Amino acid sequence: MDTNAIYVLWLRDMKRFIRARSRIVGMLMMPVLFLLGLGLGLGGLVHLTTGGSYFAFIVPGIIGMTLLFTSIFTGSAVLWDRQFGFLKEILVTPNSRVSIVIGRIFGGATTAVLQSILVVIIAMLLGFQISWTAYTALALVFMALITSTFIGLGLTLGSMINDFQGFQLVTSFFTMPLFFLSDSIFPSSALPAFVQYITYINPLTYGVDGLRNALIGTGTFPIWIDLLAMVISTVIMVAIAVYAFERTEVG
C-alpha cells in the first residue's frame, strides 16, 4: 500500500473542494429542494402507515440521495482526469492501482460526508429532530459506507466508459433505479412484492435504513444487519472498482 499516493489524492480532493465553493452550493441545492418540496410540502399530506412523521422519515432518505448522487459524480472524476490527461501522470508513477483507488475514495468520501453533515444541519434548521442514542454516531459510519460503495460504482463506470454522453446515460440508468427502488422516499412495503425484492438487493436500502436507525431510532431492519450489508457492499464495490481501474488504458 502506498500511503503517499493515498494522501496526495485525498489532499487533491480537499483542495479542489475548498476552492470550488460554487460547486458546494450547487450540490446542496437539490437536497434542500427535496427537504422543502417533499419533506415539508408534500409531507404535510402524507400519512405514513408505518407511523411517525414523514419529514423525519425522509431526511435520512435525502441524505442517502445526496450521498448517492455526489458519490457517483465523484467516482466518475476518473473520466475527467482521463480527458484532461492527469490520469496518465498518476498511472505512470510507481504506485499500486489499489492505493490510487483508495486515495480517490478517501478524498471523495470526505467531501461527501461533509456535505451530508451540512444537509443534516439544514434539516435540523427546518425542524428535523435527532433522537440521540448510543447509535447516533453510527450515522457517520453509514454515510462513509454509502459513499464508498457508490464512489466504487462511479469509479468502475468511469474506468470502463470513455465518452461523456455515454457516461451520463449510463449513470442515470444506475442512479434513478438505485434511488427510487430503495427505502429513501417511501417505505418499500408500499411497493408490489416483486419490486420489494429488488429493494432488498439495493445497498442504498440498507444504508438509508441504517441512517434511520441511527438518527431517528426506527428502521425496517435491525441496525447490525444494515451495518453488515453496507460493509459487504463496500468491500465488493471497491474490489470491482480496483479491478476495473487496473484495466483502464490511457489512449
Add this chain to the structure above:
Amino acid sequence: MEIIRVEKLGKQFGNLNAVNHISFAVSEGEIFGLLGPNGAGKTTTIKMLTTLLPPTSGDATVAGYDIKTAQNEVRKNIGIIFQDPSLDDELTGKENLEFHAILYKIPEEKRNKKIKEVLKLVELEDKADVLVKNYSGGMKRRLEIGRGLVHEPKILFLDEPTIGLDPQTRRHIWEYIKKLNEIHKTTVILTTHYIEEADYLCGRVAFVDHGNIVALDTPKTLKNKLGGDVISIKLNAESHDGFVKNMKNLKWVRTVSQHDDFVNLTVEEGEKRIPELIVLAEKHNVAILSVSLHKPSLEDVFIQYTGKTIREEAGNAKDNMRTRQRWARR
C-alpha cells in the same frame, strides 16, 4: 551497457498496426531520438515503454526490468514528459510539482529544494502560486517539463518536448536536457518531428514511419549516407519521364528520387550542376518551375528513406491519431 532493449515490440489497435514489431537498444547515458511524422507510432512506442499501454506482441526491458511483468520497477526508474497536457488545472503550478514529488516519495527537504530549482529553470517562479487554469499554453508546457525533472529519473522519456514553445525557451530546454545528460548521466529518449531538435540533441536517431524503424544511426552517419548535396527541382506537370530517366544516367548524379513533380538529386558540388540540369531540361522540352540546392540535413535522409517529408502528413496524422485513440479505448 544497454539500459533499454526492445525486441519485436508491436501494438495493434483493431486492424491498425500502430507499431510494427520494432527492435532497438539504447545504451546508458545516451540521448536517443525517435524521429518521424505525427502518427508514425512514436508516442505509442513511448507509452508501451512507460507501462501505460500493454504491447500486443514482442518484449522490452527498461532499466533491466520487463515492461510486462515488472511494471512498478520500470516506473521507479523513469520519468516522462507527455506530448499532450497532463496537469491538474485546479491546482497551482507549485502544487502540481509537490504532488508529483510526493507520488515519487521524495523526502520533504529535498522536495522543496528541487521544486525551487525546477521552477527557476522553467522560469515560473513568479507564477508558482497561480492556478494552472490561468496559465498560458507555453507556461503549462514549461511546467510539465519541469515536473518531469523533479524526481531525477534514471531514464527520461520526452514525447515532443518542445512542441508549441517559442524558440528561446526551446533552446533553453535543449541546453538543460544536454546538461542533465552530461552531469547526471540521465538516459534520454525523445520523440520529435523537429529535424533540428533531433540533429542537435541526439547521439543516435531512429526514423519511424508507419510503425516501422526505417533507419537508425548517428545523425552524422545518416547524413553521410546521402553522400553529397541535394538539388530539388520542381517540374511542369507535363510528361517528364524521359528527362528523369536521362538524369539517372548522368555520371555525376548519385541518386534520384521522385515524388509527383518533385525530383531530388544527390550530387557533389551542386551549385555547379544546376546550369547543366537546366540545359538538359531544355533539350527534353521540360519546364523547370523551381530549383533549390541544399546541403544535406536529416530531413533529406528521411525523404530518402520514406519518400516524403516529415511534416507532409501533419494534418492527416492528427486525424489518424484520433482514430487510433478511439480504437484504443474500445
